[in-house]
Amino acid sequence: MKKNILLLFGGGGTEHDISIVSSKYIEKNLKEIGLYNVIKVEIGKDKIFRKINEDGQNGETVELNFKRQLVGSAVEDIHIVVPCIHGPPGETGEIQTFFELIELPYIGCGPEASLNSFNKVTSKLWFNALEIPNTPFAFLASMEDKQRAHDLFDKYGRVFVKASSQGSSVGCFQVFKKNELDGALESAFKYSNYVLVEKMLNARELEISAYEYDGQLITTVPGEINCPSKFYSYQEKYDPYSKTTTEIIAPGLSAESIKKMQDYARLAFTHLKLRHLSRIDFFYTDESEIFLNEINTFPGMTPISMFPKMMENNGHSFNKFFKDLIAKNIL
């Protein structure tokens, strides 16, 4: 009998719909691999798990129990999970904590690496500890710390305010005027417990795919996001009329800059103990400074997403990558 792969997606966060699109790419690959039975389950905005039928429609409610079984009208053993979730509860590590508890194998980073990478404040502290350059910042635990944000604004003249635990540019605000700073901080606190304030850069946005392939950690050459508005906002990311374009190979970078970024990506991957796959995003300024911006522990896999394209461009088949990962980890 074929073993069962649970393909989980959704999650109810701001990137819910994106993860549905990513899951279709994974499903297509799993079907091409052909060795397994793929069970698709969407975690709804109401947190309920629903099986998705062959016709793509919502089916019955199901539950994953402590015996690694998916229970609905039938009871099915699950042999591995692919948590294809961007943002909570996947990139936050919550769902992986449950898989660890019930000893169910899964693809991607563990709970600790996920949470450390998702929280923008925590990841900054890690980058500093690892001496990986990142944008100058201050962080606030409450509005009582707002003087730190004001000091940073006075120093740099414009800042970026970000909710600490969000993705897809939600809870991110550009602040050009000091009298708009407190409003941005208060808005960011509506999304997260901590708020990060960063020097606003004028920089190119570069991304590296970092993944394990044939027992080796691979870091690709950087690709580029060209966002004319210089703020790769939620709308720019996902609106069909977005003016943003991407390039699989960022043009005109020196071999030295590429090597530096790859070294930082490798350092972050190994020391934050990422696993299997990630996309690591950088800023590259006019002065050729390199700053690590963030790590995505379950990168997008939509038709416009960079992760699989950069992997393929690097001469590695996503299908083989996924096939090997499943074979190595399945019960």
Ligand SMILES: Nc1ncnc2c1ncn2[C@@H]1O[C@H](COP(=O)(O)OP(=O)(O)O)[C@@H](O)[C@H]1O
């Ligand atoms: N310090 C900064 N200076 C200039 N632009 C920034 C800065 N930080 C973020 N941005 C812009 O905001 C976007 C979203 O920020 P990011 O930290 O990547 O959050 P998210 O996790 O939501 O993708 C970036 O892609 C970039 O366009």
Ligand SMILES: [Mg+2]
């Ligand atoms: Mg980002």
